[in-house]
Amino acid sequence: MNTREKLSIVLLILGVILALLPLTGSRSLSVRPDRLLLEALDEKSWFTVDQVARFVATEDTSVQLIDLRPAEEFSRLNIPGSVNIPYDRFIDIAPGTILGGSNMKNILYSNGDIDANNAFVIARGLKIKNVYVMKGGLNEWFNTVMNSRFTGDRISARENALFENRRRAGNMFTEINSLPDSLKKKYFESKHLSAKKLDGGCE
């Protein structure tokens, strides 16, 4: 077999392979569908707004909130501590942006349930394990946390803790979102300074 024949065979084989496997620069989900289905139906993949409110109120550093709405909506208001990854750019941006070890919880939210749950499947399909969804989105946040009112005669200790949690998270939400952008950064810095003073730490 001469060189020309060998080269012809190699090119023919490459051609067959390329014809069957379109090579693009785009991403595809790499987890098996049956595995992804289990994750999609796992009830532990959702957090309630009360759970998220507690994370916000305690400034839990093992939690990262991810706002999937467009940038202009995010800049108008967002849950304190959130970062913005617009949903239509999620596939491109998320793999290089969502980091943290297995003890980090990345909680996705949008205004409702649609975008966050779509993004969840994409993330888990791209093997980004530590993502979750805030159930009900910002609409549920407003309904439960911001508009929280106790109407009974007596309040149990558990209810009291719940309402106190909502109040603190709601106050933080109001405070940070009431500030003009230039003052928002200063707000976070002053909050961290106050916390250090309480701990007796150095400035």
Next chain:
Amino acid sequence: MDFIRKYKAILLIVIPVIILVIFRATGTDHFSTDAQKLAEPSFSRSNIIIPGKVSQLSGEKLIINLGKDVIKHNFEGATVKDISPDSILAKEYIGMIKKHEGPVFLYSSDNSISVRLWMLLSQMGIKNLYVVSENPDPESLKYEFRPDTTVRPES
């Protein structure tokens, strides 16, 4: 035979590779390429449809009821199939969905489930798939935020 003997070494490598490539290209137990393209209907939410608009789509309609409750809407002319979410990838059901020629609608009282399954099935290359939602605009913010203008950061 001379050909096979002559190119035995090359064929021993190439034939298994081609078989694997064909298997990969035609198999159904993995996701299709280009996740961005397959997710596109979800960016514009053109995959979300209210019950009243289901009948306006052309073609034989298949409604997949993912919940335990009976569907409260009357989808005239549509075939309704009850499938629990954890069984959706069973061979008989996934085959039925793939072979169905008209639009397929995922129905659940919990939008979260039907949306997740929409994305999963779409990423497997299934097209003409919709999520039935009672809310025509599920991603609009229903509340107005009133800023507190007295807020100032501590100095």
